[in-house]
Amino acid sequence: MASLAFSSSLLPDNSNCLVFMTAIAVPLLSILVLLLLNKNKNNKNKTKALNLPPGPSGWPVVGNLFQVARASKPFIHYVRDLIGIYGPIFTLRMGARTLIIVSSAELAHEALIEKGQMFASRPAENPTRNIFSCDKFTVNSAVYGPEWRSLRRNMVSGMLSNSRLREFRGVRESAMERFIQRIRNEAEANDGAVWVLKNARFAVFCILLSMCFGVDLDEETIIKIDQVMKRVLITLNPRMDDYLPLLRPFFSKQQKEALVVRAEQIQTLVPLIDMRRQILRSPSKDPKAVSFSYLDSLLDLKVDGRKSAPDDVELVTLCSEFLNGGTDTTATAIEWAIARLIENPLIQTKLYQEIVSAVGERPVDEKDTEKMVYLQAFVKELLRKHPPTFFSLTHAAAEPGAKLGGYDIPMGTNLEIYLPTISEDPKLWSNEGTFDPERFLSGGESADITGVTGIKMIPFGCGRRICPGLGMGVTHITLMVARMVQEFEWCVHPSQPNLEFADKQEFTVVMNQALLAMVKSRQ
Numbered sequence: 001m002a003s004l005a006f007s008s009s010l011l012p013d014n015s016n017c018l019v020f021m022t023a024i025a026v027p028l029l030s031i032l033v034l035l036l037l038n039k040n041k042n043n044k045n046k047t048k049a050l051n052l053p054p055g056p057s058g059w060p061v062v063g064n065l066f067q068v069a070r071a072s073k074p075f076i077h078y079v080r081d082l083i084g085i086y087g088p089i090f091t092l093r094m095g096a097r098t099l100i101i102v103s104s105a106e107l108a109h110e111a112l113i114e115k116g117q118m119f120a121s122r123p124a125e126n127p128t129r130n131i132f133s134c135d136k137f138t139v140n141s142a143v144y145g146p147e148w149r150s151l152r153r154n155m156v157s158g159m160l161s162n163s164r165l166r167e168f169r170g171v172r173e174s175a176m177e178r179f180i181q182r183i184r185n186e187a188e189a190n191d192g193a194v195w196v197l198k199n200a201r202f203a204v205f206c207i208l209l210s211m212c213f214g215v216d217l218d219e220e221t222i223i224k225i226d227q228v229m230k231r232v233l234i235t236l237n238p239r240m241d242d243y244l245p246l247l248r249p250f251f252s253k254q255q256k257e258a259l260v261v262r263a264e265q266i267q268t269l270v271p272l273i274d275m276r277r278q279i280l281r282s283p284s285k286d287p288k289a290v291s292f293s294y295l296d297s298l299l300d301l302k303v304d305g306r307k308s309a310p311d312d313v314e315l316v317t318l319c320s321e322f323l324n325g326g327t328d329t330t331a332t333a334i335e336w337a338i339a340r341l342i343e344n345p346l347i348q349t350k351l352y353q354e355i356v357s358a359v360g361e362r363p364v365d366e367k368d369t370e371k372m373v374y375l376q377a378f379v380k381e382l383l384r385k386h387p388p389t390f391f392s393l394t395h396a397a398a399e400p401g402a403k404l405g406g407y408d409i410p411m412g413t414n415l416e417i418y419l420p421t422i423s424e425d426p427k428l429w430s431n432e433g434t435f436d437p438e439r440f441l442s443g444g445e446s447a448d449i450t451g452v453t454g455i456k457m458i459p460f461g462c463g464r465r466i467c468p469g470l471g472m473g474v475t476h477i478t479l480m481v482a483r484m485v486q487e488f489e490w491c492v493h494p495s496q497p498n499l500e501f502a503d504k505q506e507f508t509v510v511m512n513q514a515l516l517a518m519v520k521s522r523q
């Protein structure tokens, strides 16, 4: 899906949609509609018996594509309108794809917990995504089965378990030092002004690179790798032919470009894999290299149902998944966090006081943050009010005959869980629209972020496919917020006097206007 960088489905980005629709697609599609009316009639007969959730009526063949393209608002906002009309479960037909969108805690619970096994799979990928995922050989895209289980088990025990996470404390601490220094340098060069998302993104990317490849890289190389990874994400954005495969011949140029980007990704990451292999052969070669990396766990990995360990191209894919999963999601949360601190100086002061009374002058570390109740409440409220992605990754029924909310969910349809309506449901939350960390403090509200004891907010999804990076994501967000507040006072920049909390969909749901903040050093 478009919302999470590495995801498997195809949620649209309407701006591309609209340009394409008006320029080429309308005349072309009119012909196709006529040609395919007959075929569609047959399909309709086949699906007549199905009791699908309600939804806007669409055209033959293209379904609701025109409505979505002409909605003149981002898909994440258009969906909210449709929820108002059709309720917590509805159907959208996007050409050849059928999307079923679920937006309430009850239905999310039914899909992901009660019928967790039934809806634990992923739908088919488009050809571009198949290239980048090595035919669904990643944790996030694999269909529910032995291959997924092997890959996921390895990612969790190999890298994301609490004990592994602790081993990388040193990496995070030195990354935090560099992060703070970068902010200081940028502020000094720009009269105190700092771009928040860009800096947070870079800091997280550095940590993940080090955890992933276990090699020490200079800044220039990191920037180059980051640029390639961004090009990959852009290439994975859904295209019109993903919904209307008949249009594929018109997209051969884009398909060739995708292959070029894939080759570039392989050329960029394979040298890092080779570097790590050399370090493992003779550890004294790079004294700065960490003792363990995610890549190490993949090199000889036995995957159920496969005869051999992943080859280099598959390693590139699996490592890219690791980098993509945790970078934009975490950095997005940091941008919203700083915006909320600028908007609420009192919250910022409370955070600062908690840090100072816990650690005094020395840099706050992640062990300290575990005891900081106000900081924990702030991070939880942040993820409630600003889930970094509005949709979980796309789920799909693993078997025929699946039902949800009493409706049929045929195999092959995309089951999308819309997250913000859950964490802002007035039936579940008091003053749901207000940003207020205090709600989680003693005697106030509570929420299990994993969804195990009940669903009220699930920014990491829940059930079998819950984000395996939950612990790492929360650790990174908490530590970064703590360090940023300890070192600097964050204030409004004169060019953005009226901080707006409008959002837009990029790889994640970021601030509509990228946040430029003023910092004052506290030292």
Ligand code: HEM
Pocket: 004, 139, 140, 141, 152, 321, 322, 323, 325, 326, 327, 329, 330, 333, 387, 388, 389, 391, 392, 393, 394, 459, 460, 461, 462, 464, 465, 466, 467, 468, 469, 470, 472, 473, 474
């Ligand atoms: C704030 C940070 C993060 C957020 C908000 C987030 C959110 C999510 C969400 C909503 C899902 C979809 C769950 C579902 O399909 O129901 C997911 C899946 C996933 N995430 Fe994260 N994530 C974050 C950090 C990370 C990190 C740090 C990593 C790894 C380095 C990671 C790796 C993954 C993977 C591999 C999956 C697919 C799981 C599967 O299909 O079994 N994420 N994440």
